[in-house]
Amino acid sequence: MNLSDLRDKARRIRAGVLRIAAMSDCHTGGSLSIADLLAALYFHWLRVDPHNPGWEGRDYFVLSKGHCVPALDAALALRGFFPEELLTTHLELDSILSGHACARLTPGIDASTGSLGHGLPLGVGIALGVKMDAAPNRVVVMLGDGELQEGSNWEAAMAASHHKLGQLVAIVDRNKYQTGRTEEMMALEPLADKWRAFGWAVRDVDGHDLGEIVAALDALPFGPGRPSCLIADTVKGKGVSFLETHHMYRLNADSLVAALAELGEGA
Amino acid sequence: MAKGFGDVILELSEQDPRVCGVSCDCWGFLQPLAQRFPERAIEIGIAEQNLIGIGAGLAVRGKIPFVIGMNPFVTMRCFEQIRTDLGYGARNVKVVGGYGYGLMYAGWGCTHHAMEEAALMRLIPGMTVVMPADGFETEQTMRAIAAIDGPAYFANQGGNLLPDQPEEQREFTLGKAVRLREGGAATVLSTGPIAAEALRAADELAAAGKPVRVLHVHTLKPLDAEAVLSAARETPLLVTLEEHTVIGGLGGAVAEVLAEHGCGVPLRRLGVQDVFAVMSGSHADVKRRHGISAEAVVAAVNGER
Numbered sequence A: 001m002n003l004s005d006l007r008d009k010a011r012r013i014r015a016g017v018l019r020i021a022a023m024s025d026c027h028t029g030g031s032l033s034i035a036d037l038l039a040a041l042y043f044h045w046l047r048v049d050p051h052n053p054g055w056e057g058r059d060y061f062v063l064s065k066g067h068c069v070p071a072l073d074a075a076l077a078l079r080g081f082f083p084e085e086l087l088t089t090h091l092e093l094d095s096i097l098s099g100h101a102c103a104r105l106t107p108g109i110d111a112s113t114g115s116l117g118h119g120l121p122l123g124v125g126i127a128l129g130v131k132m133d134a135a136p137n138r139v140v141v142m143l144g145d146g147e148l149q150e151g152s153n154w155e156a157a158m159a160a161s162h163h164k165l166g167q168l169v170a171i172v173d174r175n176k177y178q179t180g181r182t183e184e185m186m187a188l189e190p191l192a193d194k195w196r197a198f199g200w201a202v203r204d205v206d207g208h209d210l211g212e213i214v215a216a217l218d219a220l221p222f223g224p225g226r227p228s229c230l231i232a233d234t235v236k237g238k239g240v241s242f243l244e245t246h247h248m249y250r251l252n253a254d255s256l257v258a259a260l261a262e263l264g265e266g267a
Numbered sequence B: 001m002a003k004g005f006g007d008v009i010l011e012l013s014e015q016d017p018r019v020c021g022v023s024c025d026c027w028g029f030l031q032p033l034a035q036r037f038p039e040r041a042i043e044i045g046i047a048e049q050n051l052i053g054i055g056a057g058l059a060v061r062g063k064i065p066f067v068i069g070m071n072p073f074v075t076m077r078c079f080e081q082i083r084t085d086l087g088y089g090a091r092n093v094k095v096v097g098g099y100g101y102g103l104m105y106a107g108w109g110c111t112h113h114a115m116e117e118a119a120l121m122r123l124i125p126g127m128t129v130v131m132p133a134d135g136f137e138t139e140q141t142m143r144a145i146a147a148i149d150g151p152a153y154f155a156n157q158g159g160n161l162l163p164d165q166p167e168e169q170r171e172f173t174l175g176k177a178v179r180l181r182e183g184g185a186a187t188v189l190s191t192g193p194i195a196a197e198a199l200r201a202a203d204e205l206a207a208a209g210k211p212v213r214v215l216h217v218h219t220l221k222p223l224d225a226e227a228v229l230s231a232a233r234e235t236p237l238l239v240t241l242e243e244h245t246v247i248g249g250l251g252g253a254v255a256e257v258l259a260e261h262g263c264g265v266p267l268r269r270l271g272v273q274d275v276f277a278v279m280s281g282s283h284a285d286v287k288r289r290h291g292i293s294a295e296a297v298v299a300a301v302n303g304e305r
């Protein structure tokens, strides 16, 4: 898929997030910041089969920042895992969509997340399993930057390089906010050096430049026999000026129209 | 109107220089304290295990930290730290489930259901465990646990108040259950904000000529065993109601007391029946589906299964 098509997918993922945010409490900030990354993953890089979500040959994607499931739901719907109309059932009684990633309800989701700091250990386990089978599946874990304050990530980071998990990729959504400004609440910098010190091959990208993202994904793994970490410089709430830096935002009918208009979409 | 967490911790800090607050990405709760005593309000980021360890360390130094996180995570992620560093260590640390008690975050999924919070905390020797019904009881709980020397847990409730319970007529003593309605057809025991549903059921039952006693058990540990035993002697049926698994919380605690004392009275435990509440829906939807409602209480009192 060419870059302009990928940009269109990202725009539609964002529009899906906004429609969800008009329905229910929604973590808009961290959902909008990963829209470009998800577009590149689901429409360029991940080998998945929407008609057979459990396909053994699939690449695994773990959204460790499970509160940003609105963006993942939108990407999965666009990719054909379920009809797009279902997006606006988010949080409705007996919807297949949950407020945090739920593998028991939503097709295409492999890991139920929402409690921060679970995704990377899980990803290490999946990658070890794949390695035991000498299989080619790749494993991507998407992490929040605030989330990295949980110690479990660093236990897993150590294990991943110790076990030489070259098929494992961590993507850090470095949007620089958690519920407040990350560097003020608990500083992470120098972040790339931390990952390097744990034995990972690290690369930085502009997380909203699809050309850069695609080039980085195509260059994986970044170092032979080592797990790869992609630190994506992003903007929390990217795409809608009045949602920037907000962790959550509930849209009403008017603000939905205004937000969609900023994306160049009609309501 | 009850004071919120932020104002009560400020009040306690003004009275006692040892009181301080530690936040695990819950900084909003410590704003009033941070403005008045910046050095006594500490943010440690999203790191529950670290939160408890730091609390224990502050207590070693003679401080009285209130350490605050989100209910499911601050009870589960760091359970061993609470059990060992605070329980075994007998440290004067107050663990606060700041937001997200019980099934409150219903459709946000099972990661966010704190349906084990009371059971886990009750397991720990020496731990005081309180599930306030509302803002009034939260305020009273905070003052009461600050005055005792030892670890405690409570599930914070915001400004909401129980209906028809004027503050000036209410009582609060740590470890003492409160009778909110009188009646002989059964006793409905509640813990946490679901007390409001127990009251609604009681009113409906009274109107139908079956008045019940409502015994609200805010303190799950130490449990008011005497109040449970009187209910068992004086009413023919006990029904427990909680937004929690029936294992190890109020239902479990009441069952233990009844069995130990050989009470033959029937007990119905309303709560999450040893399953995950895997469903999308509102808080009310999830409670209704899992039989945690006034309707379920009425049915139980009427002998329906």
Ligand SMILES: Cc1ncc(C[n+]2csc(CCOP(=O)(O)OP(=O)(O)O)c2C)c(N)n1
Residues within 6 Å of the ligand: A027, A029, A030, A031, A033, A065, A067, A068, A114, A115, A116, A117, A143, A144, A145, A146, A147, A148, A173, A175, A177, A178, A179, A236, A247, B025, B046, B070, B073, B077
């Ligand atoms: C273990 C755990 N602790 C606390 C929370 C509450 N929580 C939900 S989102 C969030 C902030 C996450 O920040 P970040 O990882 O930077 O995500 P993003 O900014 O991308 O939304 C917090 C503290 C949680 N979900 N899990």
